[in-house]
Amino acid sequence: xxxxxxxxxxxxxxxxxxxxxxxxxxxxxxxxxxxxxxxxxxxxxxxxxxxxxxxxxxxxxxxxxxxxxxxxxxxxxxxxxxxxxxxxxxxxxxxxxxxxxxxxxxxxxxxxxxxxxxxxxxxxxxxxxxxxxxxxxxxxxxxxxxxxxxxxxxxxxxxxxxxxxxxxxxxxxxxxxxxxxxxxxxxxxxxxxxxxxxxxxxxxxxxxxxxxxxxxxxxxxxxxxx
Amino acid sequence: xxxxxxxxxxxxxxxxxxxxxxxxxxxxxxxxxxxxxxxxxxxxxxxxxxxxxxxxxxxxxxxxxxxxxxxxxxxxxxxxxxxxxxxxxxxxxxxxxxxxxxxxxxxxxxxxxxxxxxxxxxxxxxxxxxxxxxxxxxxxxxxxxxxxxxxxxxxxxxxxxxxxxxxxxxxxxxxxxxxxxxxxxxxxxxxxxxxxxxxxxxxxxxxxxxxxxxxxxxxxxxxxxxxxxxxxxxxxxxxxxxxxxxxxxxxxxxxxxxxxxxxx
Numbered sequence: 381x382x383x384x385x386x387x388x389x390x391x392x393x394x395x396x397x398x399x400x401x402x403x404x405x406x407x408x409x410x411x412x413x414x415x416x417x418x419x420x421x422x423x424x425x426x427x428x429x430x431x432x433x434x435x436x437x438x439x440x441x442x443x444x445x446x447x448x449x450x451x452x453x454x455x456x457x458x459x460x461x462x463x464x465x466x467x468x469x470x471x472x473x474x475x476x477x478x479x480x481x482x483x484x485x486x487x488x489x490x491x492x493x494x495x496x497x498x499x500x501x502x503x504x505x506x507x508x509x510x511x512x513x514x515x516x517x518x519x520x521x522x523x524x525x526x527x528x529x530x531x532x533x534x535x536x537x538x539x540x541x542x543x544x545x546x547x548x549x550x551x552x553x554x555x556x557x558x559x560x561x562x563x564x565x566x567x568x569x570x571x572x573x574x575x576x577x578x579x580x581x582x583x584x585x586x587x588x589x590x591x592x593x594x595x596x597x598x599x600x601x602x603x604x605x606x
Numbered sequence: 607x608x609x610x611x612x613x614x615x616x617x618x619x620x621x622x623x624x625x626x627x628x629x630x631x632x633x634x635x636x637x638x639x640x641x642x643x644x645x646x647x648x649x650x651x652x653x654x655x656x657x658x659x660x661x662x663x664x665x666x667x668x669x670x671x672x673x674x675x676x677x678x679x680x681x682x683x684x685x686x687x688x689x690x691x692x693x694x695x696x697x698x699x700x701x702x703x704x705x706x707x708x709x710x711x712x713x714x715x716x717x718x719x720x721x722x723x724x725x726x727x728x729x730x731x732x733x734x735x736x737x738x739x740x741x742x743x744x745x746x747x748x749x750x751x752x753x754x755x756x757x758x759x760x761x762x763x764x765x766x767x768x769x770x771x772x773x774x775x776x777x778x779x780x781x782x783x784x785x786x787x788x789x790x791x792x793x794x795x796x797x798x799x800x801x802x803x804x805x806x807x808x809x810x811x812x813x814x815x816x817x818x819x820x821x822x823x824x825x826x827x828x829x830x831x832x833x834x835x836x837x838x839x840x841x842x843x844x845x846x847x848x849x850x851x852x853x854x855x856x857x858x859x860x861x862x863x864x865x866x867x868x869x870x
Binding site: 391392393394395432436437438439457458460461476477478479480481492493 | 643646796797800801803804807811828829832833846847849850852853854856857858861862865
């Protein structure tokens with residue numbers, strides 16, 4: 381479902397004298413349906429950069445990124461938007477929402493954009509929030525005021541509310557307590573069993589061992605002597 | 607992917623090519639081209655004087671560009687907007703199109719009641735039954751979260767945020783397909799702005815609206831726009847997926863713009 385070949389990327393910093401920073405060279409990897417692959421490598425080695433190129437918010441300089449048949453390195457914004465709508469899911473470390481929108485709506489929104497009726501969408505969102513131990517009295521409040529761990533769980537609920545066949549997870553278990561960590565790992569295993577292709581960054585080694593079938597070290601793609 | 611192939615088959619709602627407008631020797635906007643698809647929100651950002659509002663005015667037919675084409679997919683097929691007669695353009699402006707001004711006073715009739723402001727646009731497309739017009743106006747005041755008890759009050763008695771929401775109700779009551787917005791959240795305090803953003807997102811989703819929104823607020827476009835166009839000195843210097851342009855800007859000017867935003 382994810383097929384990457386010879387992917388390269390450099391940043392050109394025009395505001396800092398046109399410095400060119402090569403950050404990735406000839407990266408290749410693939411993820412099959414029902415498989416979970418973990419990205420490893422030290423901070424700054426390009427794990428998140430690789431994820432973002434697959435999500436489409438970082439441009440690739442060279443190479444191919446194929447997700448569910450679409451070549452993201454050459455796709456139009458419109459094709460990427462369609463892919464993100466129901467096929468490609470991304471759980472980032474940060475929650476970005478319109479302030480003042482209730483948590484239940486934030487989580488239900490991906491379903492509403494797919495044309496699912498509000499009743500069904502809210503019921504599914506509620507079930508997932510309950511499973512992630514977000515107290516019901518918080519559902520009508522905006523998550524912007526929540527604690528870090530609660531925001532993270534709202535973000536996960538939003539990412540898992542629709543069963544995307546391709547999932548990108550950027551440290552989904554960071555800042556979670558043991559109970560909630562187990563719930564999240566369970567969600568990931570469940571998505572995997574349902575056939576999702578998952579690419580993740582897990583700093584938590586226990587979590588990585590539980591869900592990942594194999595790991596890919598991105599330092600092999602880091603340009604030498606930049 | 608079946609989803610992608612079905613999308614590829616249909617046509618854009620608005621096709622713009624080589625649009626240029628100058629004020630004497632000064633460039634308003636130059637060589638602007640893009641496609642807008644049904645249900646898509648396009649953000650246009652850039653500093654003041656970069657040609658954003660000129661472009662919007664040309665697209666909406668408020669101003670005649672020097673050259674270029676603007677093709678709109680009407681219910682009866684594609685039409686070149688710039689070659690429409692004035693009555694045809696006006697008909698389009700009150701049926702398929704809507705224009706939300708930065709200053710609600712430019713888009714409202716201040717001496718007419720709130721209900722009258724919404725009802726007027728309905729009457730302009732042929733509604734004549736007073737009870738139905740009032741009922742629909744009342745329904746729309748509710749949708750933009752204005753207390754329906756204020757239906758007979760004039761907009762001059764409303765706060766700035768209420769006026770802006772009333773302007774949106776007046777524009778959307780006839781079910782347009784394309785909405786032009788010029789800094790719709792400018793001049794509003796942040797709590798009202800958040801509410802307006804939520805309202806707009808809901809309406810885009812429920813009504814399948816296409817929107818072209820001009821703003822200088824990058825936070826607003828990140829939350830609202832699917833695609834982004836960055837303008838400088840009348841030209842489009844960069845365009846693409848909103849989060850791509852904001853997270854991995856390619857052009858020097860966009861990098862400067864993104865890195866200049868103050869973090870809260």
